[in-house]
Amino acid sequence: MSILVGRDTRVLTQGITGATGQFHTKACKEYGTQMVGGVTPGKGGTAFEGIPIFDTVERAVKETAANATVIYVPPPFAADAILEAADANIPLIICITEGVPIRDMIRVKRYLAGRSSQLLGPNCPGVITPGQCKIGIMPGHIHQPGKVGVVSRSGTLTYEAVDQLSRLGLGQSTCVGIGGDPVHGFEFVDVLKLFNDDADTEAVVMIGEIGGSAEEEAAAWIKANMRKPVAGFIAGQTAPPGKRMGHAGAIIAGGKGTAQEKIAAMRQAGVRMASSPATIGQTMQEALAH
């Protein structure tokens, strides 16, 4: 059934009355996602596009049996929204909001430890199982159902890669954007494990970028455990050190986190690396043919 989300996923929107929340809730509903409720404090009892709105996540879960939530609330309130969702034991929490302070995320991660909820993001495009369930801000129409899993730290670069895959006839099982912040939920390794165990996924595309060591950790895990072909790309090969390239986490600090190190680690783990962002799809095709 692919990973994380599918036909049975019942989704809440936290921040459903804001412009971003409305726009994407509507788009996800039109895609076929079961959007079962929304949460905005003070707006309980109203509705948006036929979707009931509640004052609290706890109440929304009780009334709708939601098992996933997507967060579009502004940065100062995003951490609290994640805590509220975790307190209501929602299994999958997806935070799209960009600009959440690192200090808030450190506390959120501490709160999540030992709880049943899993967090994707923040500052991520979300997750999509093509043809079944889209949660987040990615354009649904470029995706096709299929057997390639996609995991990425980026948004639009992922759309680029997905578009290349679809044009080559390589559909996707699930596409997961883990986000570009230094402190976030799902890591590459968490998603790779799920793809490795998923009967519907035959191969994986992994897209990383400069900063941190998540790609190196993923490479070590792939080398030891991955049973499926992996194609990869690392963005930021031309990025100068010490400069934050848009994403809060995309920075080469103290000579660490360079694209070159990451590419070498992934190659060494047997990942087939695309040398150009224009050949990610083709590289996956080659990895599948081998």
Add this chain to the structure above:
Amino acid sequence: MNIHEFQAKDILKRYGVAVPRGAMVTTPEQAQAAARDLGGGLCVVKAQIHAGGRGKAGGVKIARGPDETAARAAEMLGKKLITHQTGPEGRMVRRVLIEEGLNIEREIYLAIVLDRAQSRVAVIASPEGGVEIEQVAENQPEKIFKESVDPVIGLAAFQIRRLAGKLALGPELARRFGAVARGLYRAFDECDASLAEINPLIVTDASEMLALDAKMNFDSNAFFRQQEILALRDLDEEDPLEVEASRYDLSYIALDGNIACMVNGAGLAMATMDIIKLYGGEPANFLDVGGGADKEKVANAYRILLGDARVRGVLINIFGGIMRCDVLAQGVVEAAQQTSHKVPMVVRMQGTNVEQGRKILADSGLTITTAETMAEAAEKIVHAVKS
């Protein structure tokens, strides 16, 4: 965001960390007066720029008495200081810090950093202070000590004792070290810092413990609740085009090449720089216009790109799901018609209303080349710039 040494020391002082007596000045006369106020003895003159490596580059000088202090300050003020971190163009020195000279017995390293792999903050300490910590980490990793901090508990007393023990500090210095470590952690935490570093933390011949140098960086995502920190921003230390871009909520980083690029999304923007290089060109910048950019934002972005006189061509790469290509095209056309700096432009766009967008570009009367794929776009702009 970075701040100056004297600003970081002001913050640390508020959190109970001892720093040398001193004053920030902007003229040699003020420097002389500051030296007199400090007792007229040995002084240190330190250039205040947002870059490390000042000592080796001549940005930190010792002076005997007020007259020499004024002379050293005059040598630095209004001049460019080139360190290994400033790049060859250097940084203009507008301020110097005058501090009392101290007799140093020991130099320790102490810093609070974000440990991404642990999703926590870590305290790093080393007996090898006063040198670059990256070098110590590489050559003597056994001399780097780390404590991971639980955000709910904060830096615990036993962790401070453990560090003091590893640094081989006696009971009195261990007590002083505890106050410094607690103060540094609180400053980091309460100010939403992303780095707080004291290098070196010195022990004087009178067994005082002081922060001889201090560096702090801050998480710009937290500025909505850190107005006091934001007020410390020094626009003189930033690239003027980057400052201008930040005004329009555009994420722009100036680079050394001559092909400007405008992209939506940070990952795709980095990948676009990479593919320009792959085809033999050099990117002039990183620019992420963001998700829902409107016509004005696109026009401002275009103007900023062309504000760099070295630019010989523009590559626009938009993969819009949500971004409307007609809006993008309108913004680009309006901005291009207004600017006098005419250069070849290649536009690759995917997304909503792409046909309308192409029509706007074609009807504009401007020489705009369109491309279907990223590779085609990169190839075309590199070719146009080289010919």
